Amino acid sequence: MMMVGSEWSLTGDHTSHIWHSDLHSVNIFVDPKTPSEILGIIDWQSTGLAPLYDHTIQPYLLDYDGPPLDLLERPDLTDIRSLYQDYPAPLGERKATSLYTKMSLVSLYRHLVHKKMPLLFKALEFRETVCFQLLLFARNLLVDGEATYLALSVDQQRKNWQDIPRFNHTDEKLPLCFSEEMLHQIEKDHEGATASIELMREIQEMIGPRYFYTDGMVTHDEYDEVSRIIPRVKEEFICKYARDEDEITELEGVWSFD
Numbered sequence: 001m002m003m004v005g006s007e008w009s010l011t012g013d014h015t016s017h018i019w020h021s022d023l024h025s026v027n028i029f030v031d032p033k034t035p036s037e038i039l040g041i042i043d044w045q046s047t048g049l050a051p052l053y054d055h056t057i058q059p060y061l062l063d064y065d066g067p068p069l070d071l072l073e074r075p076d077l078t079d080i081r082s083l084y085q086d087y088p089a090p091l092g093e094r095k096a097t098s099l100y101t102k103m104s105l106v107s108l109y110r111h112l113v114h115k116k117m118p119l120l121f122k123a124l125e126f127r128e129t130v131c132f133q134l135l136l137f138a139r140n141l142l143v144d145g146e147a148t149y150l151a152l153s154v155d156q157q158r159k160n161w162q163d164i165p166r167f168n169h170t171d172e173k174l175p176l177c178f179s180e181e182m183l184h185q186i187e188k189d190h191e192g193a194t195a196s197i198e199l200m201r202e203i204q205e206m207i208g209p210r211y212f213y214t215d216g217m218v219t220h221d222e223y224d225e226v227s228r229i230i231p232r233v234k235e236e237f238i239c240k241y242a243r244d245e246d247e248i249t250e251l252e253g254v255w256s257f258d
Contacts, residue, residue: 016049021056028061052123053132062109064102071124072110075103130156130163151190154183199241203257206233230257 031037080100084092114121137149161167211218218226242248
C-alpha cells in the first residue's frame with residue numbers, strides 16, 4: 001500500500017484482523033451478580049476482516065465525542081472548567097466534571113492498550129497520521145466530497161509530501177503532481193465546500209441539533225414541533241444570506257429540510 005510505510009508493514013499491522021466495531025452496552029451481556037464478567041457479545045453481522053487501523057479501535061462503549069485527546073494525553077480539569085466558564089456555576093461544574101470523566105476513561109483505555117496491546121496502539125498511532133487521513137478521505141469520497149481529499153493532497157504537494165515517510169527515503173515518483181492552475185482551483189473548491197459545510201451546521205443549530213438523528217427522521221412526538229420550526233428557520237436563513245431575488249430562488253431550490 002503506497003500510503004503505508006515499510007516500518008508499518010514489517011510488523012504485519014496492515015494484515016486483516018476480525019474486529020467488532022460496534023461495541024456498546026446493548027451488545028454486551030454481563031453476569032448480573034458479577035458485572036465485570038462478560039457472558040456474551042452480539043451483533044456480529046457487520047463484522048469484517050480489515051487492517052487494524054481500518055477498524056473502530058476506540059469502542060462506542062466509551063461514548064465520547066468531545067475535544068480531541070493526543071494519544072496518551074491526560075485530561076486537565078482546570079482546562080476543562082475553562083470551557084464552561086460562561087455557564088452558571090452549578091451547571092458549568094456538572095458539565096466540566098462529566099466531560100472530565102469521559103476524557104479520563106478514553107485516556108485510561110489508551111494507556112491500557114499501550115501497555116497490554118502494542119500492536120493495537122500502533123494502529124492508534126497510525127490513525128493520527130496524514131497517511132491515514134489520505135486513506136480515510138479516499139474511502140469516504142461520497143461523504144466528505146472530492147474537494148476535501150484533493151485539498152489534503154495539494155497541501156502535501158506544497159510540502160513535497162514530507163508527511164508521507166515512504167517518499168522521504170526513496171527516489172520513487174511522487175503519487176500526484178498538480179499544475180499551479182489546478183492547485184488554485186482545488187483550493188477554491190475546498191473553500192467553497194468548507195463554507196457549505198459550515199452553512200449546513202448553522203442550519204442544524206438553528207433547527208436544533210437534537211432533531212438530527214442518524215436515520216434522518218424525527219419521532220412522532222417531535223414531528224409537529226419540527227414542522228413549525230423548519231419554515232421559520234428557512235425564512236430566517238434566506239433573509240440572512242440572500243442578496244437578491246435570484247439568490248432567494250436559488251436557496252429555496254436547494255433547501256433540503258422540508
